[in-house]
Amino acid sequence: MEKALTTIKMPMKKIEAIIKPFKLTDVREALLELGIQGMTVCEVKGFGRQKGHTEIYRGSEYTVDFLPKTKLEIIVTNEQVEPAIETIIKAARTGKIGDGKIFISNVEDAVRIRTEERSDKAI
Amino acid sequence: MEKALTTIKMPMKKIEAIIKPFKLTDVREALLELGIQGMTVCEVKGFGRQKGHTEIYRGSEYTVDFLPKTKLEIIVTNEQVEPAIETIIKAARTGKIGDGKIFISNVEDAVRIRTEERSDKAI
C-alpha cells in the first residue's frame, strides 16, 4: 500500500474556489454540465480588497471586515483542471470586486469509503 | 529558516475525510485508539452521487442537492497514513451511497503555536 501511494504520479488536483454565496447554484450547475459530479462546499468568511460594512447597535459602531463567502472544494483529474477553472470563472463572475479566487494544488490519492476504490476511480 | 523548510523531505501528509455526520464519534474514537491525537472538523455540504431530497413550503418545491457532511482534517506522519485511512474506512462505512471520500495530500511543514515546535513534533 505504502508503495502504491508513492508510485502513483499525482494524477489529481484539488480546486478550491472562493465565490460569492449567491453564485453557488450557477457554479454547481455549470460544473455538472461539464461532467463534474462531486464537490464539497463550506460557508466561510472572506477578507480581501472588497470593503466590509458598518453595523450600529445602540450607538456602538462595528466594522465588519469579513464578508460571507462560499468555498468549493473539487477534486478533479489533471485533464479536468483547466476546463473546470474556466467554467467556474464564467459562472461566478460578476465583474465586481470580491468575486473571489481559485487555488489549485496537488492531491496524492483519493479513496471512496464505500468501495475502497482509489485514485481517480474514487472521485 | 527558509532553508529548514526546504531541507525537510515532506515527512507529513494531510488526510481530508468527508464522512456522514453521525459517524463522527465512531471515527474519532477509532483514530484515537490508533494513537492519533489531533484533528480538525468542519461542517460542510456535499454534492455527489447520493440523491438529495425535495422540500415543499406552501406549494413551492425545492430540490435540496447538498447534503450535510462532516469534513475531518488530520495531519499525520507518513507512516500513519495508511493505518489512518483504513481506520477511517472501517469506522465511517455504512456501505450505502454517500459514505464519503478520503483525500491525501502533502504537507510541507507544521508548527505548534504554543511552543514553536516544527514538523512532526508539532502534531
Place this chain on the structure above:
Amino acid sequence: MEKALTTIKMPMKKIEAIIKPFKLTDVREALLELGIQGMTVCEVKGFGRQKGHTEIYRGSEYTVDFLPKTKLEIIVTNEQVEPAIETIIKAARTGKIGDGKIFISNVEDAVRIRTEERSDKAI
C-alpha cells in the same frame, strides 16, 4: 495553459492556521500590518491535547471533546511564508495548551475570478 501550469515553479504556499477564536482580530490586524491583504476564515471544531468539558442536561452528562477553533487559510508567496508564520505565532499565542497549529503546503496556481489574473498576481 496546461503547460503554463506545469512550468510555474510553485511560487506560492498555503498557510492553514488553527487558532483560538477570540484571537482572530489580533491575527488579522497583525497580518494586515505585514502587508497580507487577503485571507479566508472558517469556524471549525478542534480535537487535540486541550481538554474538553462536560455538559449536563437533566442528569445526562456529555463530554464535549471538540472545542471551537477558527481556521485561517492564507495563500502567500514563498517569501511571505516565514514572516507570516512568525506574525501568526506572535498574535495567536497565549502560552496555554490549545493555542493551535500552523500547517504549510504547496499551491500550484491561483486565479482571480474577476480579472482572470494568475499566480501571485491573483493573491
Place this chain on the structure above:
Amino acid sequence: MKSARVKTLLAGVFLQAVTQGVLFAQTTPAMSQLQAAPPNAPAAATALTVVPADNAWILISSALVLMMTAPGLILFYGGLVRGKNVLGTMMHSLILMAMVSVLWMVFGYSMSFGDGNAFIGNPMQYWMLNGVGGVPNGDYAPTIPHQSFMLFQMMFAIITPALISGAIAERMKFKAFLLFTFLWMVVVYFPICHMVWGKGGLMNYALGGKIPVLDFAGGTVVHISSGISALVCAFVLGKRMGYPREPMPPHNVVYSLIGTGLLWVGWFGFNAGSALNAGKLATSTFAATHFSAVGAALSWTFIEWLSKGKPSVLGAASGMVAGLATITPASGFVTVPMAFCIGLTGGVVCYYAVTKVKARFAYDDSLDVFGVHCVGSVVGMLLLGLAANAGVNEAIASVSIDGHKLSCVGSIAQFVAQFKGVLITLAWSALASMVILKIVQASVGLRVEEDEESLGLDLSQHGESAYND
C-alpha cells in the same frame, strides 16, 4: 449640523409638551364635564355606566390584539423570509405600531368612528382624541369607556397594514413602505372602517347604513382590504430577484410556528373582544373562532398530505391562520359546527389559492397575504350570508335599513348583501392601492437597489444583522 436642527426641533416638542401639559391640567375640569355630556351623545348617554367586567375583557382583548402584531405577526412573517431580511420584515410591523397609533390619535379614530357621511367620519370630531374619555359611547359600546373602545379598535388599525407587509417582503424600500402605509391608512383603512363599523357608514346595518353587510370582526375591514392591496403590491413591485428559480425557503420555521400559536391565542381577543362585552356572545364567538381554526388546519393538512404525499408542519400552521382569517367576519353569527365547516372550506380554498392560483398567475405575494387573508375572508363573508344565525346573535333577527325592517339571518338575500360588501371592499382597496403605489413610485421609489436586495434589507436598510456570533 443635522443634529443641531434636530435639537431645535426637539426643544420645540418638549416646550409644547410642557405648555400643553399645563393647558390640559387647567382645562381638565371643563373637559371632563364635556365628556360627561359630549355634544354627539344622545341625551340618555349620561345614564351610561361602565361595567368593570366588560372593561376588563376589552382591555385584555386589546392587549391580545397588540400581541398578535408583536410578537405574533413579526414572528410568523419573520420566520418565513430569508435570514438577511428578518429584521427588515419585523420592522415593518413594529414601526406601524408607532405610526398607525399616531395617525389614530390625530385624526384616524375620528375619520373612522366620528359622525360623518356614509363614506367617512368627521376627522375633527375626535381630533387628538378630544372627547374620547371615560364615559361610554352608547352607539358603539355602552358598557365600557369610550377610550377602551378606541384602544381596541386601534389595535385592528395597526395589524391591518402590517398584514400587507408580507406581500412586499424582502424588496421594498423602508421609506417607500412608510409613505405607502401612511397613504393607505388615510385612503383605504379609515374610510372602509367607517363604511362598515362607523355610525352612518354605508354598510353598517346597525347604525343607519344602506347595505346590511354582516362583518363581526373585520373580514372586510381587516383581511379583504389588506389582502387585495397586498396582491396589487405584489404585481406592482414585481418579483424578488431570483424568484422563483432560486429557492427561498423560510429561514426559521420555528419562529413561524411560535407566531401561529400567538396569533391563534390573540385572535380570541380579536374576535371575541369584538362582542364588546364579556357575556355569552363573547363565548360563542370564542368558540366559533377556535373551531374554524381547527377545521382549516385539518383540511389544509390532509389535502396537502393527499396531494403532495406529506403533511407539512408549515401547512398545518398556514391552515390555522387561514381558518382564523376565514371565520373573522362570521365569528359572532354562527354555531360551532357551522364555524367548523366554514373553517374546513376556508382551509381548502386557501390551499388552492396559495398553491395553484399563485403559480398560475405567477405573482410573488411573498408570504401569501392574498391567498390566505383575502381569499379566506371572502369565503367567510359569503358563507356567513348563508349561515348567519339569530340563535347565536339575536341582534340580526330584525334590523332596520332605510326605514325598512329586514332580517340578516342566512339567506340568498343576505348572501347578496355580503357579496356587495366584498365587492365594494375589493374594488376600493385595489384601486386606491394602485394609485398610492404609483404616487410612491414617482416620489421616493418602491424597490431597493439590486445590490441592496442581494445584501438583504437588514444591512441595507437598517445597518444591522440579526444573527452574530
Place this chain on the structure above:
Amino acid sequence: MKSARVKTLLAGVFLQAVTQGVLFAQTTPAMSQLQAAPPNAPAAATALTVVPADNAWILISSALVLMMTAPGLILFYGGLVRGKNVLGTMMHSLILMAMVSVLWMVFGYSMSFGDGNAFIGNPMQYWMLNGVGGVPNGDYAPTIPHQSFMLFQMMFAIITPALISGAIAERMKFKAFLLFTFLWMVVVYFPICHMVWGKGGLMNYALGGKIPVLDFAGGTVVHISSGISALVCAFVLGKRMGYPREPMPPHNVVYSLIGTGLLWVGWFGFNAGSALNAGKLATSTFAATHFSAVGAALSWTFIEWLSKGKPSVLGAASGMVAGLATITPASGFVTVPMAFCIGLTGGVVCYYAVTKVKARFAYDDSLDVFGVHCVGSVVGMLLLGLAANAGVNEAIASVSIDGHKLSCVGSIAQFVAQFKGVLITLAWSALASMVILKIVQASVGLRVEEDEESLGLDLSQHGESAYND
C-alpha cells in the same frame, strides 16, 4: 386522481355546511329555547345567570391554557430535541389542537361531562355540542355560559395527549401518533375525566361519586394519566437510535426557556381558572401555583448544584415545570407556605426520578414526561391528602359520599382516598396505553425506518427542515 376524490369529498363537506347552516338558522329559535331549559337541567337552572366577570376570567384562562400548548409546550419540547426533529415534535402538539377539538365537539365533551355511569358520560347527550350554549350548567359552573365551561375543559383535553408526545419524540411515525392519540383520548382521557370531574363520576366527591378524591386542576386527569402512558410508550417504542451512547443534547435551550416562561404564565389560567369564577379562590389558587413553581425551581437547582457542582439553567426550568405539575391537583386546597413546601418536595423527587430512576431502568422517556409530570403529580396528589385545608377551600369541610357526610380536609383517611385515585388512574392509563400501542403497532406500525430516523422527522415525515439559510 387522488385530487379528484378529494374534490368530491370537499364538495360534500361544503354542501353539508350550507345545508346545516340553513338548518341551524331555521331551528335556532327552538334551539335557544332548548338551551334555556335543557332536558338535563334541574328545574331551578332557569334561574342561572351569567356573571360577566367570571366569564371574562374563564375566557382569558381558556386562552392561557391554549397558549400553554402553543407556543408554550411546542417551544419547551421543540428546544429539547435535536434540530432535525424540531418541526415534527412541534407538529405533535399542533395537530392535537385540531384533532382533539374535533373529538371534543363530536362526542368527547359529552363522554366526559355528560350524564352517565361512574365511568363514562353519555356520548350522545351533547353530540356535536348540541345543548351546550349560553345558559350555565349549574352542576359544573353556575355563573358562566355552559359553552365557556366546555371551552375551558377542551383546552385541558388538548394539552394532555400533547404532553405524552415528549416520550416518543424523535422516532414515532406521524400516522401512528395520530392513531395512538385518537384511541387514547377515547379510551383513557374521556373516561378518566368523567370519573374525576364528570357528574356521577366514580371519584367526583362533589357530584355523587363514591371515592372522595381531591383533584383541583388535573393531577390525575392530566398529568398522571399522560405521564404513566408516556412511560409505557417509552418502553414499547424502545430507545432512539444511538441512545444513550450518542449525545443528544437539546438543540436550543433558549426555546425551552421561552416555553417555560409561557407555561408558568399559562398555568395560572390552568389552575386559577379551575376555580371557575374570579373570586378569592381563584386568587389563592394562583398564589399556590406560583409558590410551588418557586419551591421546585429552588430545590431542583440547589440539589443539582450540590450533586453535580453546577446549577444548570435547564435544571431550574425543569424544576419550575415540575413544581407546576406537582401543585396542579392541590392548587385550590392549600395555603401558600404549604404550596411552597409541596413544590420543594416535588422538585427533589422529580429530580431523582429524571436522573436516577431513568438511568436505573434504562428507558428512553426522551423529554422526561413520566419523571416530571407523573411523578410530580403523584407527589402533589398524596401530599394534598395530608394538607387539604378547609380554610382555603371551605367546600371540602363537609362532603357527602353515598349518603354519608365526611370531611376531605387533610388526614390519613384522605391520604388513602388520594392514593386510591392515583392507583386507579395509573392502572387504567397504563393498561389501556399498552393495548392501544399494540393495536397501533399491528396496524400502521409505531416507529419510522432507521433511515428516516437518522435523517430526522422533519424531512422524513413532513418534507421540511426548520432552518434554512
Place this chain on the structure above:
Amino acid sequence: MKSARVKTLLAGVFLQAVTQGVLFAQTTPAMSQLQAAPPNAPAAATALTVVPADNAWILISSALVLMMTAPGLILFYGGLVRGKNVLGTMMHSLILMAMVSVLWMVFGYSMSFGDGNAFIGNPMQYWMLNGVGGVPNGDYAPTIPHQSFMLFQMMFAIITPALISGAIAERMKFKAFLLFTFLWMVVVYFPICHMVWGKGGLMNYALGGKIPVLDFAGGTVVHISSGISALVCAFVLGKRMGYPREPMPPHNVVYSLIGTGLLWVGWFGFNAGSALNAGKLATSTFAATHFSAVGAALSWTFIEWLSKGKPSVLGAASGMVAGLATITPASGFVTVPMAFCIGLTGGVVCYYAVTKVKARFAYDDSLDVFGVHCVGSVVGMLLLGLAANAGVNEAIASVSIDGHKLSCVGSIAQFVAQFKGVLITLAWSALASMVILKIVQASVGLRVEEDEESLGLDLSQHGESAYND
C-alpha cells in the same frame, strides 16, 4: 457524602411541610376568622367585598407582569448578549422569579406593605404571608382580595432586580449575583417600595407620607432604583474583557424583538393593573402607556435615522422600552397627547444617554439599564410634576400631607416634590448598592475568572451550552 447531607435537609423540609400542613389545617378556622378581622384592619374593613371584575383584572395583570420577566425580559436581554452567555443571562431573571418570591413570602411583602415607620414596614406583620388572605386590604385595594394585591406587587419585586442584571451581563459570578440581589432586595427594594407605596411611607401622599410624590406604577420603585444601581454595578465590576475594542454585537436580535413585543403587552398589566380595578382609570392608564411607547419609538428611530443615516430595528425596539419606562410613573395621571409628548421626550433623552453619555464616561452598562430605565423614568417623574392632571385622576386634586390639604396637579411645586422623590431614590439606591457590592466582593468575589469569561457563562457557570447540533 454531600448528597447524604442533602437528603437529611430535604427530609427535614418534608417533615416540616407535613407538620405545617396539619398545623395549618387545624388552625384554619381560626385563621380564616383572623382574616375576616385582621388586627391591622380598620373596623369598617369587615364591610369590604371583593369585586370579581377587579379581581379578574388584577390576576390577569399579575400574569402579564410575570410574563414581562419570563419570557419577556429573558428574551430581550438574552438576545443582546453573545451566544456563549445567553443562558447565564436568562438565568439571572429566572432564578429571581424563585428567589424574590421566597423573600416576598417570608418577610419582603411585610417589609414593603406592613405598617411601620416612614422608611420600612414591620417585617413580622405579614410574616409568611400570615393574614394576607381573601379579605381586601382597604388601605391598598378595597375591591380585591388582599392576596391578589400581594401577588400583583410581588411581580414588580421580581422584575426590578432582574432589570439590573443587564448591567452586569457576561461577567458576574452566579453566586455573587445571588448574594447581591438578596441584599439589594432587603436594603434597597423593600424600603423604597415602602417609602413610596407603603402605608405611612415617606413619599406616599395618599397614606400619611410627608412628601407628596406621584409615582403611579413604579418610576422610582422599579426603574430608577434598578437603573442607578445598575450604573454603580457597571462601574464597580468594570468592563467586559475586550470591551469596547472587540465587537460584541447582539447574538440574536430577533429574540430581543420578541422580548420587546412581550414587554409592551405585559406593560399594560404593569401600568393599567396599577389602577387596581377595571374602571376608567385602568383604561386611561392603558392608553397613556401605549402612546408613550409610540412616541419614544418614533423619536428614537428618527433621531437615529438623522444622525446615523439608518433607522435601526433595535433602535426602534429600544425606543419602545424607553417610552414604557418613561411613562411608568406618569401613566395614571396624564392625558393621551401628554403621554405621547412624554414618550417623545423620553426617546430622545434615552437615545443620548445610551449613545453619548455612555461613550463619554466609558462605563460598560452592557445592556443599557441605566440609559433606558433610570434616565427614562427620571424624565417621566419630572415631566409628571408639570403634567399631572386631575381630569385624568381626580384623586390628586386634593391630598392631605401632614394635616395640610394640597394639590398634586402639575405645577412647579409638584415638580419640586417629584425632584425630591427622584433624588432620595437615586441617593439611597446608589449608596446602598455600592456598599453591597463591596460586601459581595469581599466575601464571594464579583467577577468570574478570565478563562471563564472567555469561555462564556453558560459553560463556566452552568455547564450548558444553548445551541447544540
